[in-house]
Amino acid sequence: MSGVRSDYIRPVDFKHGRVDMSHGGGGRAMAQLIDELFLRAFDNDWLRQGNDGALLPASAGRMVVATDSHVVSPLFFAGGDIGCLAVHGTINDVAMMGAAPLWLAATFILEEGFPLADLKRIVESMAAAAREAGVPVVTGDTKVVERGKGDGVFITTTGFGAVRDGVHVSGDRIRPGDKALLSGTIGDHGVAIMSLRENLTFATTIESDTAALHGLVATMLDAVPGLRALRDPTRGGLATTLNEFARQSKCGIVIDERRIPVRREVAAACEFLGLDPLYVANEGKLVAIAAPEDADRLLAAMRAHPLGHGAAIVGEAIADPHHFVQMDTSFGGRRIVDWLAGEQLPRIC
Amino acid sequence: MCLAIPARVVALVAPESALVDIGGVQKEVSLALVDDVAAGDYVIVHVGYALTKLDPGEAERTLRVFAEAGLGPQASP
Amino acid sequence: MKYIDEFRDGEVARGLAAAIRREARPERSYHLMEFCGGHTHAISRYGLMDLLPGNVRMVHGPGCPVCVLPIGRIDSAIELAARPGLILCTYADTMRVPASKGLSLLKAKARGADVRMVYSSADALRIAREHPARDVVFFAIGFETTTPPTAVAIRRAAAEQLGNFSVFCNHVLTPAAIANILESPEVRDLGTVPLDGFIGPAHVSTVIGSQPYEYFAEEYQRPVVIAGFEPLDVMQAILMLVRQCNDGRAEVENEFTRAVTRDGNQKAKALVADVFELRRTFEWRGLGEVPYSALQIKERYRAFDAEARYGITCRSVRDNKACECGAILRGVKKPADCKVFGTVCTPENPIGSCMVSSEGACAAHYTYGRYKDVIKAAVPAAERAQ
Numbered sequence: 168m169s170g171v172r173s174d175y176i177r178p179v180d181f182k183h184g185r186v187d188m189s190h191g192g193g194g195r196a197m198a199q200l201i202d203e204l205f206l207r208a209f210d211n212d213w214l215r216q217g218n219d220g221a222l223l224p225a226s227a228g229r230m231v232v233a234t235d236s237h238v239v240s241p242l243f244f245a246g247g248d249i250g251c252l253a254v255h256g257t258i259n260d261v262a263m264m265g266a267a268p269l270w271l272a273a274t275f276i277l278e279e280g281f282p283l284a285d286l287k288r289i290v291e292s293m294a295a296a297a298r299e300a301g302v303p304v305v306t307g308d309t310k311v312v313e314r315g316k317g318d319g320v321f322i323t324t325t326g327f328g329a330v331r332d333g334v335h336v337s338g339d340r341i342r343p344g345d346k347a348l349l350s351g352t353i354g355d356h357g358v359a360i361m362s363l364r365e366n367l368t369f370a371t372t373i374e375s376d377t378a379a380l381h382g383l384v385a386t387m388l389d390a391v392p393g394l395r396a397l398r399d400p401t402r403g404g405l406a407t408t409l410n411e412f413a414r415q416s417k418c419g420i421v422i423d424e425r426r427i428p429v430r431r432e433v434a435a436a437c438e439f440l441g442l443d444p445l446y447v448a449n450e451g452k453l454v455a456i457a458a459p460e461d462a463d464r465l466l467a468a469m470r471a472h473p474l475g476h477g478a479a480i481v482g483e484a485i486a487d488p489h490h491f492v493q494m495d496t497s498f499g500g501r502r503i504v505d506w507l508a509g510e511q512l513p514r515i516c
Numbered sequence: 517m518c519l520a521i522p523a524r525v526v527a528l529v530a531p532e533s534a535l536v537d538i539g540g541v542q543k544e545v546s547l548a549l550v551d552d553v554a555a556g557d558y559v560i561v562h563v564g565y566a567l568t569k570l571d572p573g574e575a576e577r578t579l580r581v582f583a584e585a586g587l588g589p590q591a592s593p
Numbered sequence: 594m595k596y597i598d599e600f601r602d603g604e605v606a607r608g609l610a611a612a613i614r615r616e617a618r619p620e621r622s623y624h625l626m627e628f629c630g631g632h633t634h635a636i637s638r639y640g641l642m643d644l645l646p647g648n649v650r651m652v653h654g655p656g657c658p659v660c661v662l663p664i665g666r667i668d669s670a671i672e673l674a675a676r677p678g679l680i681l682c683t684y685a686d687t688m689r690v691p692a693s694k695g696l697s698l699l700k701a702k703a704r705g706a707d708v709r710m711v712y713s714s715a716d717a718l719r720i721a722r723e724h725p726a727r728d729v730v731f732f733a734i735g736f737e738t739t740t741p742p743t744a745v746a747i748r749r750a751a752a753e754q755l756g757n758f759s760v761f762c763n764h765v766l767t768p769a770a771i772a773n774i775l776e777s778p779e780v781r782d783l784g785t786v787p788l789d790g791f792i793g794p795a796h797v798s799t800v801i802g803s804q805p806y807e808y809f810a811e812e813y814q815r816p817v818v819i820a821g822f823e824p825l826d827v828m829q830a831i832l833m834l835v836r837q838c839n840d841g842r843a844e845v846e847n848e849f850t851r852a853v854t855r856d857g858n859q860k861a862k863a864l865v866a867d868v869f870e871l872r873r874t875f876e877w878r879g880l881g882e883v884p885y886s887a888l889q890i891k892e893r894y895r896a897f898d899a900e901a902r903y904g905i906t907c908r909s910v911r912d913n914k915a916c917e918c919g920a921i922l923r924g925v926k927k928p929a930d931c932k933v934f935g936t937v938c939t940p941e942n943p944i945g946s947c948m949v950s951s952e953g954a955c956a957a958h959y960t961y962g963r964y965k966d967v968i969k970a971a972v973p974a975a976e977r978a979q
Contacts, residue, residue: 369541438521439521498641500639500642502639512688512689516630518794567799579599582605583605586609
């Protein structure tokens with residue numbers, strides 16, 4: 168970034184201004200936007216240094232890196248926005264590796280014409296989420312694409328973390344007999360998003376559950392350092408995460424429908440639209456797999472944490488050469504919970 | 517086919533619509549296909565339209581039939 | 594959720610399952626067709642097959658309006674959507690149906706066609722009002738349940754003189770489909786497809802009433818029980834059918850009395866009669882041409898008929914040669930009998946109509962049934978350790 172003398176330049180118009188191609192051009196306009204928006208919001212020692220990268224201290228432990236792109240539409244929804252979603256999502260990806268998240272990098276692809284007021288709102292939300300989580304955004308990048316080539320804003324966040332000694336969290340460590348735990352209700356985020364999408368509006372009090380889970384994970388690892396696997400059931404929902412675990416570990420998984428917490432309004436909205444909550448996205452929940460002797464202790468630790476107060480043991484891994492995920496229905500029948508064929512859409516039939 | 521669900525009428529909305537509630541989720545639906553709907557009634561909703569009123573008496577009776585059938589041959593009608 | 598949860602009670606289900614087991618005679622089997630895709634879905638979702646005795650077999654029928662929509666009609670919808678400036682409004686169910694040239698409405702959308710998913714015909718009207726300078730076409734599909742909402746939309750458009758709105762009508766009729774199945778040689782003459790009774794559709798029947806099924810019960814001597822969509826409704830209907838079969842009766846019984854009467858919804862029927870008339874014939878995917886089985890928009894409302902406005906002529910496009918959907922829809926073959934089932938034809942890559950919708954026979958079997966025998970081989974770890 169070049170040195171910009173602020174007394175020569177009119178401040179960025181965040182009320183009525185829009186992103187234009189000069190903001191990505193590498194010149195003064197871009198520097199000014201970065202200075203007045205990004206640096207001001209994220210504000211930390213690394214960014215104040217003014218380099219294109221961040222110098223990080225040597226790490227004593229094994230490092231984890233995770234990256235995620237965020238293209239959610241709508242950009243703003245009950246319970247959050249694309250900004251805090253981007254921060255939580257990558258913090259969670261790092262945490263699901265059993266790591267404590269340390270630093271974030273954030274890149275923005277902005278569409279020409281995108282309102283600066285919205286951009287400011289998003290960036291400030293990201294900054295607040297990062298501050299609250301204790302994970303600074305230490306470096307980043309901005310580009311602008313022509314109108315029509317982007318969906319307003321795309322955000323990519325990359326997170327770095329460190330794994331404490333003795334912790335090996337991975338989907339392929341699951342063994343028959345292990346228990347599956349869920350940290351809380353499913354379907355909240357997906358339903359909150361869908362209720363805003365054009366032509367599917369209904370009035371509900373459902374909010375996205377977007378949250379940073381690293382604090383919960385730390386508590387869980389304190390109680391059970393030998394935790395086998397962790398994953399957050401985002402796109403594709405709980406069903407997809409369990410199928411991924413089954414495939415990775417070459418086990419089968421059986422869950423009990425009665426044990427799976429679903430909020431009343433979420434269940435009702437899914438009825439309206441013909442959706443199955445098992446396949447609806449979550450952004451503030453996790454699935455943990457633990458050895459059977461550790462399950463009760465893990466459950467207690469989760470329930471003691473605010474983000475895990477609704478935790479439940481929902482099933483277990485079994486020996487199964489076909490790696491199926493199955494569910495015991497409240498009916499006493501058993502059914503397959505298969506991979507999703509494409510994104511779940513509402514139906515009339 | 518024909519995904520439709522029972523919903524409780526919360527309030528009538530002029531001229532031909534109602535606000536209905538299922539499990540705390542509310543939506544406005546059309547009453548163009550039904551007559552004499554009042555707040556508190558239950559209607560079957562399909563693609564944003566109420567198709568018919570649900571008869572609570574018949575619903576209770578049906579549940580009783582289920583329960584009796586499960587009790588064994590001596591209890592069946 | 595009232596009137597939903599009580600009809601999903603697992604305890605009561607066990608009681609009904611015991612009753613079915615008690616009353617199903619061991620020396621015979623019962624082949625019951627659930628006509629309606631919603632019932633197929635309920636059977637799969639709640640694992641009802643696990644609760645039925647082995648001699649009660651469910652045959653999946655063609656009551657899935659997405660499954661029976663011919664490829665040619667979807668091609669026409671895609672062509673409409675590709676017209677510059679035109680907005681095609683559709684229920685989400687049709688978005689992924691594969692049509693000609695490897696296209697679907699979803700893929701057409703990706704290529705720039707303005708295809709919008711709507712929950713209701715009322716949403717399509719709203720879009721037409723919001724975009725007076727653009728043509729808006731509503732892709733209307735569905736059986737008799739979904740037809741009255743389309744009728745209301747057309748009448749509303751006429752009253753408001755909404756000149757940019759029209760409907761591409763693909764509404765089909767249930768009794769015609771049932772007749773087609775019962776008239777098929779395998780069922781009527783050859784007896785190679787045993788069909789002992791029907792579970793009648795739930796919500797179609799709220800509109801048309803139970804009366805139209807009386808003809809079938811009488812003419813073909815098969816019992817019909819109209820059932821609600823909840824799993825307890827389905828189980829009770831199966832019990833009632835088993836009893837009718839045992840008694841040698843062929844009557845129309847109504848399990849769904851909380852929503853279905855003999856005459857149905859007169860107001861809805863009158864609205865439909867005002868807007869629509871019978872097509873002499875209509876092609877059903879998998880069943881071929883079926884006479885008097887579908888509706889078209891009447892002359893009076895022709896201004897809102899997309900087929901007239903855009904001069905749509907649908908080509909008849911044949912299904913893949915290996916596809917057995919036709920036989921499967923008629924209950925003559927099972928999904929597993931189809932050579933491409935589960936190999937080339939999967940829910941991710943559906944070749945035929947039965948795999949397209951989540952309640953099509955093949956999709957249901959793929960998700961639930963194909964593992965049925967294999968599941969029993971999977972042993973819980975606890976048992977294995979002993």
